[in-house]
Amino acid sequence: MHEVALAQEIVEICQAHVESGSKIETVKLEIGALSGVVAEAIEFCFEACAKGTALEGATLLIDKIKGTAKCPICAQTFEVAAVFDPCPHCQTYPVEILSGRQMRVSEIEVNDV
Amino acid sequence: MCNTCGCNPNHSHAHAHDHPAPRKKITIEQDILSKNNSLAKTNRALFKKHQIFALNLVSSPGSGKTALLEKTLRELSAKTRFAVIEGDQQTDNDAQRIAKTGVPVHQINTGAGCHLDAHGIAHALDHFDLKNLDVLFIENVGNLVCPATFDLGEHHKVAVLSVTEGEDKPLKYPTMFENSDVMLLNKIDLLPYLDFDVKKCKEFAKRVNPKIKIFEISVKTGAGMSTWYEWLAQEAREI
Numbered sequence: 196m197h198e199v200a201l202a203q204e205i206v207e208i209c210q211a212h213v214e215s216g217s218k219i220e221t222v223k224l225e226i227g228a229l230s231g232v233v234a235e236a237i238e239f240c241f242e243a244c245a246k247g248t249a250l251e252g253a254t255l256l257i258d259k260i261k262g263t264a265k266c267p268i269c270a271q272t273f274e275v276a277a278v279f280d281p282c283p284h285c286q287t288y289p290v291e292i293l294s295g296r297q298m299r300v301s302e303i304e305v306n307d308v
Numbered sequence: 309m310c311n312t313c314g315c316n317p318n319h320s321h322a323h324a325h326d327h328p329a330p331r332k333k334i335t336i337e338q339d340i341l342s343k344n345n346s347l348a349k350t351n352r353a354l355f356k357k358h359q360i361f362a363l364n365l366v367s368s369p370g371s372g373k374t375a376l377l378e379k380t381l382r383e384l385s386a387k388t389r390f391a392v393i394e395g396d397q398q399t400d401n402d403a404q405r406i407a408k409t410g411v412p413v414h415q416i417n418t419g420a421g422c423h424l425d426a427h428g429i430a431h432a433l434d435h436f437d438l439k440n441l442d443v444l445f446i447e448n449v450g451n452l453v454c455p456a457t458f459d460l461g462e463h464h465k466v467a468v469l470s471v472t473e474g475e476d477k478p479l480k481y482p483t484m485f486e487n488s489d490v491m492l493l494n495k496i497d498l499l500p501y502l503d504f505d506v507k508k509c510k511e512f513a514k515r516v517n518p519k520i521k522i523f524e525i526s527v528k529t530g531a532g533m534s535t536w537y538e539w540l541a542q543e544a545r546e547i
Contacts, residue, residue, distance in 0.1 A: 197423055197454035204340050212334050220331060224340075231457050231483040278482055279516045289518055298340040304331045 198232060201298065202240035206250055208300050213249055214307070221254045221304040228262040229278055229295035262295030344458055347426035351433070351461025358438040361544040362446065364424075364460050366484060367468035368477075369450030372494045374402045375527045376468060377445055381409040384537060388544070389442045393432045395424040395449045402447065412436055423454035426461055443544055452481040463547060464489040471495050471502055475509035482516045490521045492536060497526040 209219055222241075226234045234257045245251050262275040266282035272293065273283055281288040339345065355362050365373050374394075381390055392413040394402045403415035414435040416428050429446065436444075446462060448455040456465075467488035469477055472495060478485040485491065491513050493506065506524065513520050521539065525532035 197457055200421070200423070200425065200458075201340050204343060207343070208336065208338050208340070212336055231453070278486055279479065288515060300336045300338050300340060302336060303334050305334060306331055 198236035199240045199244070201232060202237055202244040205241060205300055206244050206248055209303050210249055212303060213305050217249055218306040219250045219253045219303050220306055221256055222250065222300065223256045223258065223302040225258045225260050225297050225299045225301050227260040227295035227297045228276065229292060230298045232298055234259055258301070260295055260297055263293045264290040265293055266290050341457070344426045347430055348459035348461040351426055351429055354433065354438065355444070355461060358441065359547065360438065360441050360444050361547050362444040362462040364446045364448055364462035364465045365468060366448045366455045366465055366488065367450060368452045368473060371450070371468040371470040371473065372527050373447050373450070373468050374405055376492065376494065377447060378405060378409055379527050379533065380537070381406070381411045385409065385411055389440055391436045391441050391444050393429065393444065393446045395447060397421070397449060418449055422449060422451050423458050424448050424460060425458050429460045443540070452477065452484050456484040456487050463543070466490045466492060468492045468494055469509070471498055471504040475505050476512060478509070478513040478516050485513050485516045485520065488517070488520060490523070490539065493522060493524045495526060495528070496524050496531060497529045
């Protein structure tokens with residue numbers, strides 16, 4: 196459950212961007228399908244980690260980024276569910292991962308009280 | 309202006325709806341692991357400054373990481389100055405085992421935590437004389453999932469996989485094997501008693517990470533240990 200540690204990082208990153216007394220209403224995240232992180236586990240841990248902070252009760256909006264890759268042989272791009280998935284067109288592997296590894300806090304919405 | 313009634317929210321009058329407080333959007337675009345990665349960078353700079361070769365040993369519990377370290381330290385510490393950071397949720401059992409080899413050791417207990425992070429390593433480094441150190445082993449918490457995500461500043465992750473675990477572990481836990489530069493296939497003395505398919509296991513590891521180096525070893529009998537020692541000596545020289 197390293198999602199607890201990640202949820203704590205999310206809380207710290209968001210708090211560093213607001214004045215004390217502000218209330219953070221929403222947090223937008225990008226979680227890639229190949230990041231090794233379960234978005235639902237982040238949601239579960241976030242609620243607990245946000246307690247007693249400017250993020251208490253904030254809504255978490257998770258943008259799940261699909262894993263995409265490019266084949267080094269036939270140059271086609273396609274979706275992958277795992278880093279070791281072969282090219283669906285010519286069965287080559289490894290393939291070049293283009294997206295899906297990210298874990299980012301992209302945006303927050305704040306109520307300045 | 310209020311979207312519901314068109315009034316100015318700064319004046320006061322009695323009506324039946326609340327004015328929502330104005331919301332401000334703030335763009336952040338920050339990696340969730342940015343703090344850990346920045347501390348890992350600091351650790352890496354410290355290793356470079358003192359010419360320390362740092363390895364992060366990762367595996368499931370019971371693969372033989374501590375036994376591997378005990379044997380490696382006993383056989384090589386006459387010529388190389390080692391130190392060990394031990395990571396476990398509880399107990400200092402492993403640190404006690406390492407201490408018996410005479411090598412400096414520091415135990416980190418993560419409590420409920422399932423992995424070591426760069427912050428914990430930075431503090432653990434205070435316990436060693438870095439000027440008189442050649443190789444640092446970090447024995448991570450036994451777990452094939454979480455330690456894969458956290459850079460500690462090490463030169464390489466070394467995954468230890470024992471043949472009692474099943475040959476498909478690299479496919480089941482791909483992030484760990486993708487992020488490791490070496491896989492030590494341990495306990496090969498037990499192969500005659502198991503259905504473990506070594507060829508398949510290597511193929512699975514290479515599928516996840518084509519560059520991974522694989523050494524077949526038995527810490528118990530000493531088989532293959534020289535290949536691991538040679539890699540260690542060579543890589544430590546090249547930093």
